[in-house]
Amino acid sequence: MTKEKKYKPFIRDDVSGKIAVYPGTFDPITNGHLDIVHRSLEIFDKVIIAIAINHTKKALFSLEERLEMIRACFPDNDGRIVVDSVDGLLVDYAYTKGATAIVRGLRAVSDFDYEFQLGLMNRRIERDVETVFLMTGLRWIYISSSIIKDVARHGGDIGGLVPDHVCEKLRNIFMM
Ligand code: COA
Secondary structure, X not given: OOOOOOOOOXXXXXXXXXXXXXXXXXXXXXXXXXXXXXXXOOOOOEEEEEEEOOOXXXXXXXXXXXXXXXXXXXXXXXXXXXXXXXXXXXXXXXXXXXXXXXXXEXXXXXXXXXXXXXXXXXXXXXXXXXXXXXXXOHHHOOOOHXXXXXXXXXXXXXXXXXXXXXXXXXXXXXXX
16 A cells, blocks of 8 residues: 655656765865765766755855866766755755755764764655765765865865866965
């Protein structure tokens, strides 16, 4: 017997295949994030990289710059990667896009508590969207967008930690 859903506020986009949303602030995108995107594409047919508009986090890069930097990471995009922004509840966005999963990268045990909270809250709001955790690649376990900005600000070497065009942008800002 199929269980009747009591409350479905949104109409889902017409979709085919397994879709995941990979959300984040991406200020800026790092090679650690890209590693998660590439590995997600091994599991899902389409990955929507969604920049979450966070009104409490002061970003270095504007939303347009972040969208552009992420898009530039995929010059040969065959449509399996979509870059977008989300202002509002992530699970509502994921649901309307027809996504069955939200992908998050776990770097260390310290990420776990926060991610567990997010995952459980999202599940409480929308049971049709699962949270899938991927272990961040060992090479990227210690990086975050803030650490990279801080190193760049102080003239340190960030080569190999972010895509070249992001490195260039950071260099221009901090005049390295
Ligand atoms: N490689 C490198 N760095 C990584 C990483 C990886 N694989 N995974 C995470 N990080 C870093 C990020 O660079 C970021 O660093 P920063 O804090 O220095 O900027 C940090 O981990 C946090 O990750 P991020 O993915 O940007 O998460 P967030 O905490 O800023 O945002 C959202 C989390 C977007 C999922 C959450 O705020 C959200 O869902 N917002 C929408 C509104 C909503 O639905 N709220 C209710 C949620 S229950």
